Amino acid sequence: MKFQLFQLDSSTGFLDRNGCLHMAEELISRVRASGQPLAVLWLDLDRFRQINESFGHLGGDNVIALISKRIRDKLGNRAEIGHVGADEFVCLVPSAGLAEAERFADELMRIIEPEVDLGGLRYRPTASIGIAMLGPDDDAFVLLERADRAKIAAKRQGGNCHVVSGTEPLPGLMGSMLVREELEIENKLHIALEGGGLQLHYQPIIGPGGKIQAVEALMRCSSNGENISPVKFIPVAEKTGLIVRLGEWSLLQGARFARHMSNMGLPTKTAINVSRSQLVNAKFSQALHAALICANVQPDLIELELTESLFMDISDTVQNNLREARDLGIGLAIDDFGTGYSCLANLKDIPATKLKLDRAFVIVLPEDRRAMAVVKAMTQLGKELGMIVVAEGAETEAQVDALTEAGVDYIQGYFYAKPMDEVALVSWLRERNKL
Ligand code: C2E
Ligand code: MG
Ligand code: MG
Secondary structure (H helix, E strand, C coil): CCCCCCCCCHHHEEECCHHHHHHHHHHHHHHHCCCCCCCCCCCCEHHHHHHHHHHEEEEHHHHHHHHHHHHHHHHHCEEEEEEEEEEEEEEEEECCHHHHHHHHHHHHHHHHHEEEEEEHHHHHCCEEEEEEEECCEEEEEEEEHHHHHHHHHHHCCCCCCEECCCCCCCCCCHHHHHHHHHHHHHCCCCCCHHHHCEEEEEEEECHHCCCEEEEEEEEEECCCEEEEHHHHHHHHHHHHHCCCHHHHHHHHHHHHHHHHHHCCCCCCCCCEECCHHCCCCCCCCHHHHHHHHHHHHCCHHEEEEEHHHHHHHCCCCHHHHHHHHHHHHCEEEEEEECCCCCHHHHCCCCCCCCEECCCCHHHHCCCCCCHHHHHHHHHHHHHHHCCCEEEEECHHHHHHHHHHHHHCCCCCCCCCCCCCCCHEEEEEHHHHHCC
């Protein structure tokens, strides 16, 4: 890591490297308590070495002083700013979700870009920016390191751009193996999408008295007789954008299934997983309408499961899509609640009808009393917000008992049933109805 070559911080009022670390620690404990996101942007000026080499350190100092002033004047009140290397700045932006952090990066670019006159020669500053969002396991050091590494990736891409940590290409053999595996999965997904290798399986969600309240539709993909786990193919689909087509397929198939069940006299609410990439698109509502019309299904038999990370940063488009779905009478469930980046401030504004507690809290029950306390608190929160609370991943009777004691309304998990194909589900339901 580089260190400052000269003392500018006294004049800019910016934090130094250690100051940044301490400030990041302080902000992390603050945002963890409030559930807010935290973004770190690491900015490195492009071609600054040439400025130093051509105009001497004094020339370089002047450029830095000017750019520091631009950043401080325009953004000083919205971020904690550090000057952590000759031409490197760090912005710690509390409460900023990813979309806002990316907007912040664009703003930084615009602020620094006006030309600087260097004795008749003009330098047009650009920068490489790395963005890291605070993750559940990050401490201040790791968070800053991730932003630094993302910045290096932005440099490698030629500068004048930003890279978000976690999306940078992995270097080396390990990286190329992963890229290769991802490419193979992507190919298989294309083939499955076109050639009938996709299927939905359904897992029951059980309410009081053992009554089936709904089923969750879970996508399955097979290629040449080999099943690929959703844990592997969903992230690849997200990365490549294929998730939008897969998601539309899922919506239509899930809606058809609901219609079919209703025709058979077994009306079953069907929860369909929807990805963030689908919801940020203004055309999502159209796709939803199309699926409902095509399947000719009552909207109240459909529910959408939305992952919690969506709510870090809700754009107007997402809000509109969610509102339109609700207006149609479609239920909305917040999936995997508790482990992501839930922003409690946003939670109250989401028109959700269900809160699904993540499996991570359930697997440690009933022994882990602290997890039990968290489950109770989340359940109460969900109920106070008028939502039905569902727990996922109950595998044992003891877990079901603990969840019932915690006040959870519905339970989903292997204890009752694993996800199964449509035929198996129908016989499972018929068997159960006989009881
Ligand atoms: P999810 O939506 O949270 O779905 C619940 C996952 O937990 C499913 O994994 C389910 O099989 C698993 N599960 C349920 N009960 C138990 C249990 O008692 N023990 C254990 N060990 N696992 C249990 P699955 O089917 O592998 O799906 C993984 C994830 O993939 C889903 O998590 C969802 O985020 C995503 N996914 C699946 N289908 C779709 C889809 O059609 N669209 C989108 N966007 N994502 C999907
Ligand atoms: Mg789900
Ligand atoms: Mg889930």
